[in-house]
Amino acid sequence: MISSYLLLAVSLFAIGVLGVLVRRNVLVVLMCLELMLNGVNLAAVAFSQQLQNADGQVLVMVSFAIAAAEVTVGLVIIVLLYKNFYATATDAAQNLNG
Amino acid sequence: MGSLVFYILAFLTVLSAGAVVCLPKVIHSAIALIICFCLLAIHYLFLGSEFIAALQILIYAGAIMVLLVVSIVLMGSAFENQQEAGLLAKVIGVILASALLFVLSLAVPVGKGQFLNFEEQATILFSVVDIGQALFEKYFLAFELVGVLLLLVTVGAVMLLQEKKLPLPEGSGLRAKRQEHAKEAK
Structure with a gap:
């Protein structure tokens, strides 16, 4: 039973990695990062159920808060990228090295 | 079922x-x-x-x-009109992601083992009380640090989004592009 949940978590993580590698749109890349985080959260909750221990749930709660912070900073970076370079593709960030 | x-x-x-x-x-x-x-x-x-x-x-x-x-x-x-990655980049991405999926799947325990007695265990319900006790007793430092992090992110987001434009390098074509956009906006 836990193996099925772990396999689901692994596939979500791999799909997130695929999106980060393949897509050029920064917003979609951000969404795929969220997918990866969710895969990890699912694994943590599955382990928490397996070990009958609430620690994994606390980990997931902290990870939710950090995901919210990460999305905020990521969106700020995207808005700045758009305002300065008029671009929403990851290629535009290559100009950041000056 | x-x-x-x-x-x-x-x-x-x-x-x-x-x-x-x-x-x-x-x-x-x-x-x-x-x-x-x-x-x-x-x-x-x-x-x-x-x-x-x-x-x-x-x-x-x-x-x-x-x-x-x-x-x-x-x-x-x-x-709209977003340029997407080329075919080669897509193929490489798919290969890398499938390799990751394969390697991570190997780490998942399958079959009957000491760890896999989940079926016999009853699914326990984690109530808010359990999580709250763990959060405020064992992991109180993490809780406080998350509060500090959220405050920092709020202040940082407001600070970064103030109206100012970054200096652009000469001859990168980006300056002309910016002036073009400024003209269009007028």
């Missing part, structure tokens, strides 16, 4: 996650991601974590996706 429901749900979850990657329009990806988050909340319910399921809907499907969708709406036209 229970496992059949799980497999249908898992299939739908992976399908919606794939839709996030494959759909060409960014707003469609966002909607697929919201569906994926709601399905994950159902998985959390099956795992006996009602509180985490509620948080998943509130924070992910609520707060985070509202942020993303609002920014898509605000920057709307910028996301």
Whole structure:
């Protein structure tokens, strides 16, 4: 039973990695990062159920808060990228090295 | 019966996650991601974590996706005519992601083992009381640090979004592009 949940978590993580590698749109890349985080959260909750221990749930709660912070900073970076370079593709960030 | 429901749900979850990657329009990806988050909340319910399921809907499907969708709406036209990666990059990405999937799947314990007595265990329900006790006794430092982090992010986001433009390097073509956009705006 836990193996099925772990396999689901692994596939979500791999799909997130695929999106980060393949897509050029920064917003979609951000969404795929969220997918990866969710895969990890699912694994943590599955382990928490397996070990009958609430620690994994606390980990997931902290990870939710950090995901919210990460999305905020990521969106700020995207808005700045758009305002300065008029671009929403990851290629535009290559100009950041000056 | 229970496992059949799980497999249908898992299939739908992976399908919606794939839709996030494959759909060409960014707003469609966002909607697929919201569906994926709601399905994950159902998985959390099956795992006996009602509180985490509620948080998943509130924070992910609520707060985070509202942020993303609002920014898509605000920057709307910028996301059309998006240049996508070439075929070679896509093939390499698929190969790398499948390799990762394969390697991670090897780490998942399959079959009957000491660790896999989940079926015999009753699914226990983690109440808010259990999580709250763990959070405020064992992990109080983490709780406080998350509060500091959220404050820092709020201040940082407001500070970064002040009206000012970064200096652009000479001869990169970006200056002309910016002036062009400024003319169009007038």
